[in-house]
Amino acid sequence: MKGEFIDPINGVEIEFKQINTDDFESKYYSVEKEIIKPNKKGYLADSLKPILDDEFDVKNTVVINAGVGQGKSRTIMDKVLDYSMSKEYIVIIAVPSNNLIEQYETDCLVRGIAPDNIFNIIRINQYDFLKSEKEMTSHAINFFHVDDTDLIRKSNISDFRVHIMTTNALLGNPGENFIFPASKRINYFEKLVDHCNINKKKLIIVFDEIHDAIQNFREEYIYKLWNFQNLVHKTFIISATFNEASKEVIKYISEFTEKKIKIIESERVIIPARQSKLNFIFNDYKKINNNTFYKELIVKLLNSKSTFDIIVYSKKQIKQLIKNGPLSQIKGELNLCYRDVFDFENDNDKKYDHDEKVINVGTNFTTGINIEKKDHIYIIILPKRLKIDFVNNRGVFTNGVNTIIQTLARQRLPGEIYIIMPTPYYINAKSLPYDSEINTQIVNSFQKYASGKVVSYSDTNKEKKLLNKAYKKLTDLNTKASENIQNTERTGMNSLDYPSKERFILEKGENYLTQKFFDGDLSTYTFFAALNNQFLNCRINKLYRDNKIIFEKGSFFETIQEMYNDYAFDVVPPGVEGGYKEERYAEYYSEFYVWNKLLNMLPSKEFYFEGGKRDATPAEIVFIKRYLLMLVISHGKIDREFTSRELGKELTHAYLKSCIRFSNIPLFEDEAKYYTKTEYNDDYPISITDANLILHYKKWDEYINLIENEIFLYKNKRILPKFPSTDFVNKFKKEKFNTELENLLTIDPIISADIIPFKDTYSNTVKAKRVESFFNLLIDSFFSKNIKDIQPTINGKREQRHYRDIARIDLAQFYLNLLYDKIPSAIL
Template sequence: MLINENFNGFPIDYFKLEPVDFIEPLGFENPELANAYTARELTLKTKDILTLDDDGYIRDSLEQQLNLEELNTTVVNCAVGQGKTSSLLRIIKDYSQQHQDVYFVFAVPFVSLISQYERDLIRLGVDESEIFNYEKIGKSDEEGGLDYMNSRKRFHIVTINTLLGNPGETAPLQSEAKHNYIKDFSQLLEVNNKKSIFIYDEIHDGIKNFSKIGEAHLWYFARSIRKNVILSATYNVQSIEVIKMLIKLTDNKLQILESERRVCRQQSQLYLHFDTIYSSRNLGSMTEVVRRLVEDGKNIDILSYSKKLCKKIQENDNPLGNILRERFGDLRDCTSNLEANQVTDDEDPSVNRYDNEYCNIGTNFKSGVSIEKENHAFIIILPTDSGTPYGALNGIFSDGVNSVIQAVARQRNPGEIHIFLRPPLWMNADYFIGMTQEQKAVLNSTIEGVGKNPALIEVRNNITIPRVQYIPFSQHITLVKEKWSTQIRRLLIPYSYNMNLELPALDNYIMTESEKILTIQYFLGKNIASFVTYSAFTNQFYNARLAGFNIPFGIADTGIDDEELQSFFEEKLSLLLTDESWVDSSIKDKYSRMRNLVMQNLSASVNDYQKSAIRYKIIEFLLLRYDNRFSETVKPSLKYLNLQYNNGQGNGQIEAKLSYYVRKVLNTIETSARGDIQYFKSYRTIELFEGEKEELWLFIEDIKQQNPALKLNLMNFFRTATRDNIGKKFYEYIIEAGFQTEEYRPRVNCRQQNFKKIVQSFLSTNL
């Protein structure tokens, strides 16, 4: 049973917005005045729940509760994939037909979203002549540079940076053309007594652009604005301050519409690939995953934290890139605005944007993009240093956990999502909130099975890395306020010496420091691998559900020198050999007895993580000693099966079944027309076990239950298998575990095939 089966029905944690978050703290002489002030403010700031229809969408509820006639700021807080943007666009389209004097300004964080919004509006029936596209700003009159002064252009699609007057990283002032757009368009609305509705979509990616100067620019539209509508699935502490800026334009009136986080539709299958060595120089494990996905006929996109890694994949001689090019043709480079793994310019108008018609490889579609491909496999590559809290650069995931949530949500149709990540850090079970003791125990043990003990990580200055803590989203604002209070207390003495000193205001502190606080400390930010592992194991991703994970094979640190450990094993084995029953005992019994003896004699300083590695070393030691039929290149799990069920000492029924299933695989071996090549076809061309998957699944599960050695982390014996994929997994397991193969691509019926040529067989003929 996969770990997440223990968390069926476990609530999805997310950042909630409450009306009280937007009530400014004021000093009052008595409680009565304070209560009256709070009560008055709460009449201006409300919260309602958006209910989901049977398919999990909010459209009907949003239509009922969103009043575009009412002067206020409406904040829509719903899960990814619940249809917030498409629902709002339909509502606005219908409203615009009945209110010809209202203009709509769509503000998005990235230029790449401009054309997507334009396509969506046209698809809904908005005439192209009514749309002004931000990319025309600064062009000549003939090219439409001043089209925003045309009263027919009622739908304006611009970047958030434009409205805020942000000049970018390298300029002191916004360009004259963009400034003129704000000034002249706002005056056009005011002079002609037109009303405007502003829609801020994907606000989570635009929050860092807001400032006091940016807030001032918004007031150009103070006399025309009727409403703000703010959309996101991943709000954070900073977003509270941004919303406070916007509600000032709507008489401090606020409406919060929040949806249920209830899974109503089929989810994508999520696979975690814990890998200790992947990098731009080592793509071996990814290459094998991509090869299998191509063989399965999947459409593929790759989102990476690193521009350098993306460029490496796209090199002409890269094996991974070659597999993709052979299947999809030209690869689309989506790495336009990332240098040194940091976004340097949100205004980059490069054409390197995500396109559903291509295989996309890049860094710039973690948010805002809808991947609508069928039969799709989405590969997400997380930072290679994300397993520790002291990483230098996290690339496109530097904003912390919300960037990961957004990335996973890009896939709109159920498919497969494969995340490559470093092993997580062990977690402090005391911070597992809302769980039973049983859930805490199984989660803790599973994370320790795949993760790293932070106490063993070497860092400078003798710093000890603690176990990771899970901090619920509801506590984030409390953490930031605690830091602010600490800062204020530290400044009280100098403030008492000079009353003219200005103490830092809480709102400014939240805007400048909260992201830093929540990405460096505790559970978040730099510890992205831990966040993803926890979220996958406890069913926290709304559109994806854990379907399997690969153990990090490189994790086998026993804490004991190899030669010393081998001598220790030899010493214990010599004791066991004095028992006459040892020689005739099965490998299962040998492992059990050896394990018990070794564990009883370990030092008390050996931790649980090291004990797990030592147990694997025990079975490895025994297999090398007692397996004289197999090459050392054969997988340990297959060696174990041979020793346990191919010597007449085990369960006869299991032996017969195992032999039957293995023989079915061997019988699929084909010989080329010339008789010089033997090969295996891909599983999808033969579907060998599709008629008996349930029986095979139960058989494998029975074997694992009877043999604790096969459940060891590093044995990885069908760890990612499910009832649906067990046939394919078993077929590939026998081939990979018992044969040396190489790629074989003959043409059959004018189509090139992807088969496995047998170079050498290590299988015993009896198995």
């Protein structure tokens, strides 16, 4: 494998979500913040432990914001040991998922906490003090039968000094399909609360990996936490990747500790000796197994018997990797670890295996798991881009950049990491906040390696303003409704309150911010962060990209078809079996999007002909684009070969029909302001240029209507003069439509690129003949007619030649949309 070496850009501080005192209103919360530094090896125990020791008995909520791999969890687990040794305290450790419980139990055992003093909620069915009389009777009958359950001695709630459970369990979340938690859980928590009350025990609650449990903190479950009111002495809230929703959780939790909050924030410091080599494989194909570099990498690892793991974004992706790729050779040896959404209680049989000889392929080790294998190769496959807004294809990466940071951090020892992802988009130079030298380096790198649209830089510490703006917009849109409700007597009616801002942030805020951060594009952020050395545990090393497309002699059409299949067919709407269904395609997609997906890919490619002996000529590049556009129009199905000239003619009529059809739908208004950004429609996907294009083609429809109205009957035949009428010419001149058409040659991306041969044809026509040229274009594109014309005699006078059997083509069932991406959601 031959890759391009990339040196990171120096001088950019590591950016992370800060938790600051001004995030909490001073009139409600007592907040202090302390910044600590890791030692020379990158660990913070030396500076964190003294603070925790000094505040051992202080009642407060401690927020620890420290980088991945800096040892925050280990330091807290040492403190768990200290609390467990005191008869005054009981510790609850809440983690995001079942597959982390065993790890934390092991951490407790290693520190000397006796097994009989640790409650593990996964084994809740095995504890005698929670069994019903029926279960105990059944146990007595089978007295002489010994199994693993019998090896656990008879226990009591008072035996346990440390309780390990999921955050969901602590919050009393029964799961999506149930109303009540399991009866044993209800019984367990009642006994725990009673034990604390009767014996005056104080609770220490540790929320570790809080970033991965935010979605569980819904208002109805936070409400249930109040069962522990007056019992909680201290809480620890720990993460390397806090988000805005975390701040709302901190506020809720701090109410149990008299709203006292202590923020401990660690500086993020790069320790080069601890960094793995980070390599990128750009992949814009539908199937990973089609990528040359991925295949070479896996074959190389298998042949060398190297240790490696692969994390993917979905369970479906696991199956695809194994089915037809090089992993199929060893599928029986792979440990497939994923979370089964239908397995509500137990996913231990699908967990990550730490054995150095085991190859793990799965989805459920993006957080919490420490991979400490020597010279380990870690492969991360990011999801392909998908343009249907309501379809989430990101799987485990749904939460965006925080998941990327956490996933990379699983590699604890220096080795190699490969990220397979779509080619990043370009970065908007004006959005960059650094000095001119650094900005220039960033832009130059993106110009060299990126393709497609332009994405703006996002500042993670300014997201609070975005949420405030979004919530204000929502409330402003409902001002009238709010006034009507307040002015109406509703005593005795059902509760009707607009969601509070904190509820909005908890339930919808992070999803909104994920879509906004770097325009929601994971690849662009990941490459940007790597380029600027933002990841503590890895440093950018090499880039692998296959940017050459070679046309062998006699294989032009096959190669073009392959390009289309690789880069476009993956955007067929999900659930459409066997290909495209026109109505669904038009509703969720537009050919505009598919075409631009292809077009954005082209600048990153180098085209060669004659087996790579020579570069493609400009005319051949146009031919490639025309053929790709024809494939987009035909949804990948072309049953014959075309010359470039034939394609130009076919595409002209199809493209113009599309523009007229989709500029004339009733949902659009006549003013450009309805399409473009204002204070309250900043989510519109149509730019000012596109809006002007739409409005321009709406005018074409007026000329088509004028022609249609001039058709008349002659001897039962619909005929029309083969030259523009006086009304047509006058309208053309009065509206200075020649100037508008000249402008069209530059603003229409398909026309300006000569993909349809309108630019040269119109530009080379003398101005006096342009009205006639425009008339003929409309006739050829929007009217059907007999190939034989007619020369009628009207009122005894022999007229000029007329079109015969002419009729306007009905575009109502014409679904091809090459004019814009899709209808703005605000208009819909």
